[in-house]
Amino acid sequence: MDNKVSVTKCERYSEVQAAVEKAVDMLGGIEKFIKKGDKVVIKPNLVSKKKPDEAVTTNPDFLHAVIVMAEKAGGDVTIAESPGGPYNAAALKGVYSVCGVNEAIKGTNAKLNFDTSFTEVHFPEGKTVKSIPIINPILDVDVIISLPKLKTHAMTSYTGAVKNLFGTIPGTYKAELHFRLNERKSFCSMLVDLHECVKPTLSIMDAVWGMEGNGPTAGQNRYIGLVMASANAHALDMAACHLIDYTPEEVDTVYEAVKRGLVAKNADGLEILGEAIEPLVIKDFIKPESHFNLLKLISLPASLNAWLTNALASKPKINYSECIRCGECAMCCPPKAIDMSSGKPQIDEKKCIKCFCCQELCPKGAVKIHRPILNRFMVKFIK
Template sequence: MSKVAVLNCSNYKLKEVEAQLDRGLALLGGWEQFIKPGDKVFLKLNLLMKKRPEEAVTTHPVVVEAVTRKLLDLGASVVIGDSPGGPFSVMALKVIYKATGIEEVARKTGAELNYDTQGVDVLFPQGKLIKKFHLCRAMVAGVKIVSLSKLKTHQMTKFTGAVKVLFGAVPGLQKAEYHVKMPRTTDFCDMLIDLALCVNPVLHIMDAIEGMEGHGPSAGNPRKVERILISKNPFALDWAALKVVGIRPNTVPTVSQAINRDIYSGPGREDFLGDSIQAISPPFKAPDVSGEVRFPVPKFISEYLRPKPIFSPEICIGCGECSRHCPPKALIIENKFPKLNLEECIRCFCCQELCPHKAVQVKRSVLGKLLSR
């Protein structure tokens, strides 16, 4: 099923969000097509880090509340959670649930917050790159997953939506292992596609009422998009979202690789339901993830031409979060400032993604931009 409901929604008022969700699900055959009484549902959010809802980094609590109330009304039990960036611990989850407004959602609705931080191995023999994933136990044990993503740009994958958000099914620091094993963007995105197929949520809902452009997924600028998107198919949903924000879908590796692998063939004429998919103006500012230089060059030149993280001495406070979250351990803190070993850097940009002070930008030389096109 590649149908996508595209719904205008101008604000985060609960009644308006609830009405648009009901309208969208009616277009897709009704909530009952996906959720039955007695179902155990894990509501998988984007809770990347400790950020306030208005910063547009995490799934907005009003959207979470609206979906949670509907699932409970349908007779399902609901557990809300995510595996954020960094350590996957009860203490870390409590801090993030509170800061993002999700703790209050649980209090108001009676839904359960996930504090199970254990992981389990899940075989996936049909995967292109990964035949066995290590996933959060709470997202595996006899539950239906409903995914609530946030529309944002991303420094490594250009865009994070319905496919990329499922990387949060991998517990905590285990994510670093996947980055180290697959440093090339195309390989990493192939892994994300395998993961999306393995986790296989029954429904994908995207909070695009307010998204993030520029230096996403955490240091960009909030931008009104005024949409909610819903689909059974994460690749179709991401395609629709990209069209809405004016980013060419074939420039986003999770979409282009899915098409190359014949997992998704692109939209048909009747695939978009509801409101207009016309791009907002001006289009989203998005990072360049064009990848490697397209012809052989010596390694020392290649390292110069590739994008790299740049640390701002005016903003950085030397907290060390970048160093702690660097998968290949290419960063150290020296004299209260990050020192990067470029030869070890795999360009995952976790340092930029998880910097709490927005002190890291990803930059590329002009020559590097020209030679990678």
């Protein structure tokens, strides 16, 4: 397996062109991955309509740098993404505009994808899913370059290179997968299946500014000052998790990859090129509230009833003083657990699967992560 991960410092986005090229050069240079005339799709993280300074999406300067590098190698570049929510031309146009992608392609020959067709790809090798709907722009290319953002995530604790590929699944099918695989481990196993199906050629992580706390959209910006890259997304995630003080066992996408033999057992088994990670580890990187789930820290008897399980788990809660009653949370909720009939969103806790899609896609950050008092109290002493 390829456990090489390059790490290079980048203090600001105005210096990102040199940093991106240096990171890829340490892996053998862009010519190792792109040949003249190759059709290249670049898949940034454009989860929702967020401005670049919110550190939610791949920064447009970062995206521009990768486009320039790919075109220098002779690649024919298209930018493609299936953001959270509807997958149609109007939604894509809005995301491209707000996230700065229109600016990112200026001065290049890169094209924006508006083809919303997809194909059901049979993947018998999958452990959790044997068939996956994939957007067509991802399928009809020679090279796939993934540009994840280093962030925390309410459901999966961390989102990086493997989770970024969830944006290759068309709109409403994401909700269907959340609903079908509503337990974290099975959902993360599906993400590993998805990665093995899509197999990106190269992953380059925007870790200049990341997000800590209740990510992936409602956390706090955190300066990290790095660009990281690997031909193995699992290795890149292992390195990034170590950087923000997660063990492999704490992040199910990483741990599942370890169990499948797709990456080294821990960060010590990685081949780090460039900057050593150990002196850069951020011990005070804030984890999402949902990460501190009592059920992950203790073994509970099988007979434990559903009420207690639900009572101890973190869950979404709406701050009505910030809510604008737009109904976006209800539209994106996989189990349809949010009712808008009263004019404001009401969460049915019996239906809620705690996927935190509402928290992720709320345009105003009005959906918070609530940790029960008992959870807070017991976790403090167990840890």
